[in-house]
Amino acid sequence: MGTKMADYNDLDSRILRDRIDLISAYDEWRRVRAASADALQGSMAYERRGGTEYLYRRIKKKGHRISRSLGPRSAKTDAIQAAFQSQKAEAEARLTALTRTMTDLAGVMRALGHVRMPATAARILRKLDEAAASARFRVVGTYALYAYEAHAGVVIQGQHLQTNDMDILVDDRAPLQIVVEGDIAGLETVVQSVDDSFRQRARGDYRLTNKDSFMVEFIRPEPHPIFRPMPGKDTGVEGDVRPAMIDGLEWLVNAPALTTTVIDQRGFPVRMTVPAPAVWAAHKLWVSSRADRDPAKALRDRRQVALMHDLIEGRMPQERLDRLRHSALPKDVAEAYHEAMGGPDAAPPPGIAPDW
Secondary structure, eight states, rough: OOOOOGEEEEHHHHHHHHHHHHHHHHHHHHHHHHHTTTHHHHHEEEEEETTEEEEEEEEETTTTTEEEEEEEEEEHHHHHHHHHHHHHHHHHHHHHHHHHHHHHHHHHHHHHTTTBBBBHHHHHHHHHHHTTTTTEEEEEGHHHHHHHHHHHHHEEEEEOOOSEEEEEEEOOOOOOOOOTTTTOHHHHHHTTTTTTTEESSTTTTTTETTTOOEEEEEEEEEEESTTOOTTTSSSSOTTTOOEEEEETTTHHHHHHHEEEEEEESSSOEEEEEEOOOOHHHHHHHHTTTTSSSOHHHHHHHHHHHHHHHHHHEEEEESSSTTTTTTOOOOOOHHHHHHHHTSSOOOOOOOOSSSSO
């Protein structure tokens, strides 16, 4: 099983330079936004109560509007309000400048032809990244390839990326409460905030489909035993999407995560988290061998596995399958991957002395 170098190409030096600048601006935008979240949220103003002015801070938290008095007007409350307004103005100015930089560099990406992930998928991932539960989501399936190519600094050829659905793996080991900008939301609400044409086939389905037939599928590991209660099996929002249970996904949940920034179809950056590349490839090879796998999909699976193996060997040797780091992967699944790829490529287990 093997691929040709034509299956991916190195990034042009001009693209690499401007892409680095774009991602740096995006990282700083996310940092400033997170650091100033408290200052940016809500308002602070004086309100008269019984002939006395009181300074009130009003915010929205987990769907509830909270109002808190900071005391009657005094030099101290004047200083508190001035500091709040100054921090808010400074953060907004900084974010505005970074937004302008990202917009300009996104235009450069488009001019250079470096446009990758479909825009709708990228917008959904940004919304999920804003949620308090963002660490609970990993992109799996074909869309994970966008992260792996970005991490490796290459461009994967289109035939490996062509799919009309994005699979999002939910870590269901803890309660799944999604909070976006102070509001509690369901998965369907988050996705519909990007495109309101997304619909479930029936209440409680795991799949949302929009008017263009693009699908977002939420999935979770099948518990063992099957009746084991999992706190994060749903969001608790009535009628919301319920992630589908699928066997084997526990390997991807337990695998080390790789978080990177990719470029979308409009040249803008988006942060995404995926499983370790070698675990993703070994799992996909296992999926391709299942009797219930569609033959055409199984063939695509195996081609993607071969591509990923070549990418790891040629561009990401640090991501080779390792028996200790990737111990969540069953031994027989790891061995099947090694055999299909032409032999073990993992580092030997540590002994009492280094393998000089």
